[in-house]
Amino acid sequence: MTLNPLDDPFYYLNNFQRVLAWLEQRYADVLNRQEQQFIADFGRLPRASQALLVRMVMRKGLHFRLGKLQYPEIGDSAEAAEPLLALGWVDERAPLSIDDLFEVLLKPEIVQCFGALIEQPKAKKPQWLAALRERFDDPRTFNDWYPALDDRLLSLSIMDLADRLRLMFFGNLYQDWSEFVLADLGIFTYENVEFCAESRGLRSRDDLEAYLYLHQCQQRFEAGEDVTQVVEQIHALQTANPWLEQRRGKLLFQLGQHCERVADWPTALAIYRQCRYAGARLRLIRVLERCAEFQLALELASHAEQAPESAAEHQQLLRVLPRLRRKLGGAPASRSKAREVERLDLTLERVDPALSVECLVQAHLDDPRGPVHYVENSLINSLFGLLCWPAIFAPLPGAFFHPFQRGPADLLSEDFHARRADLFQACLAELADGRYVATIRQRFHDKYAVQSPFVFWAVLTEALLEQALACLPAEHLKLWFERLLQDIKANRAGMPDLIQFWPQQKTYRMIEVKGPGDRLQDNQLRWLEFCREHQMAVTVCYVQWAGPEG
Known part of the structure; x- marks a missing residue:
């Protein structure tokens, strides 16, 4: 006992x-x-x-x-x-x-x-x-x-x-x-990872002092201290720790966003010019545009187009560049027509205002022969997390350094995949020969309720898992998982709201739901385009309300 x-x-x-x-x-x-x-x-x-x-x-x-x-x-x-x-x-x-x-x-x-x-x-x-x-x-x-x-x-x-x-x-x-108490109560269970000697969050006293210094800078900013003074203090920090450099960049990025919100364009420009955090380059282009520095903005945007840092930046550049060229007197750029996506229009009774539009569509489309699940980002992420569990929780230096980690500390680092490339390759190889079905099923039982940055235990029931394993083709799983690894921060969100399975036919379709006045967000558009590119069944459902509210 x-x-x-x-x-x-x-x-x-x-x-x-x-x-x-x-x-x-x-x-x-x-x-x-x-x-x-x-x-x-x-x-x-x-x-x-x-x-x-x-x-x-x-x-x-x-x-x-x-x-x-x-x-x-x-x-x-x-x-x-x-x-x-x-x-x-x-x-x-x-x-x-x-x-x-x-x-x-x-x-x-x-x-x-x-x-x-x-x-x-x-x-x-x-x-x-x-x-x-x-x-x-x-x-x-x-x-x-x-x-x-x-x-x-x-x-x-x-x-x-x-x-x-x-x-x-x-x-x-x-x-x-x-x-400790949450773990002792069994509310949270964490993966038991072996800690190697090099696995420490803070490798030296200098790292500790640098972390506290950045924390104090953030507190001064939140207390209302002059932003330019806080920025000077942040830049004064000397550190060779890449993890702390990432924290410094994130803090500078947050200060730049604050300056944009209060229309302090000169300070925002100064911050973004010295910030290497993901997204700072695009924000710099947008602020230059707000300041009517169209030529500088165009030059930077054109340079960025040659090597976008992410699909999200590339998507934004496709909108920014034509606008900048037009403002500088250039000829209107011909815009490529977006590929058609299957559309479903529904008019529904709003029987319960407390229910989300996604839940109402789910109830409307659900059928014993074609069950519909409200999964959003949870299903694909969970399947990825279960199959690739050994790679995600590999005890690499700098990844795990205490017993209460939901995932590796470097999860969102640029080299997360590269450091574990062989491990991920071995996991994804199971998709080629069918082993993945037994692996995912067994891991669902062995790791049930253990904290993970990918697995949504509250959503992933055994029935949903079995339907997904039966109906989702291995080649589609591989494409989704590889896309996740390209940019975990951006790509683990934006997936369609619902999924419908037809177990008899072993087929599926994903459904993105939009209520009245709602529109597709950028990350959703990127996922829809990815699915269309690879001939995956995806539908956008547009809902109107019946009766007076319609």
Whole structure:
């Protein structure tokens, strides 16, 4: 019988100790003296003190009322806090702003604390805070704010250190300690990947500091700091880590998009000219066009046309180039006529406004001999993910570095496929001799509910899987899978909404649904064109509403 880790009341402490042991083993050369000392001192603390600190680290915020830090397994929290206070990891005389104070006091306590200064006793806390903020702009200790209250406030002094440890373990700051609990509860199950010695998200102390530096730049931007100053700070970073360069590029791209939204064209131009992130070149062309720099925009667009970075960029260039040439006085370009796609027009009763148009079309077309499934991007991605599971979860250096990864860290990198070319080739080879059917079927059962960046377990039922394996030709699967590998970020979206199978005939058709006023998006147009090019059965269904709404 397998024991549930959550049966141990100190499960959270066990998880934290597991992280510290992992970091000592794999990041000893990255830990600085303060972090090493913390790990050593933490190990010497009484268990109750360790548990109390971890409880605080894993909770939201920095300030905690001692009266609310009550846990049966810890016992006397005041006693458990004493070693933490002695080490300086917890402070009970930390200065609090009035905003901090309002976070830890209840409404009746605020009324008692400020007395007659609360002019509207029935108002809400934010209204009181707005009225009092100008009168109290100096920070004070909790006891100085409210000496009559019989409680103590403990403030964490080591949250920055705890965040650095969390960053080293996860390789990012968006995952937190709840990952352990979700895994222990069985809500998330992760693939068991063997970690090689070179597999670390942050390879050096410089990498760690660079990640934190970029994170702080993003926080300053989100806090409203001048964009040009943030951009200067981003460019000042020196790093040789390709992964961090990708993060820098993405952040610059986001700043450029912000400048476009507020019509700050000069800053947007300056950002995009120095940004190598995918899509930045096209944005630069569009901003040059907005600034009436048509000749420069045309020159850059013509250069890009010679070697588009993606199908998405090429699609956009086919629209931009004729427009730029026309604005410069050139002859109108003859536009190639789009190939016809099979069209289905339906007029439906909107029986339930809560139901999506896709669900209504699915119900209308569904037939016992030709079942219709609402799959959108889920089916093709899932089949690819199951067949190519060994390649996707291959333990390559830099791909997996902690036990809670849904997929490889380099999934969207330019060399993702190239690094695993032989592995993917071996997986796709099964499509040629029919082995793929048994492989996908077996992997569906063996890996069921294990997290994957491609498999949609909530959608992929066994019935859907069997119909797909029976009706989708192996040559079509191969074409779809190869297209996915060409550009995972762009091509794993935009697939038709519905798929209809005819198991008796072993055929299928895909159906893209468009409600009134809706139009095909660029990624959908690219998928439709791909399907037409390879004689795959695809239909665009245009829906109008019957009755008054029609």
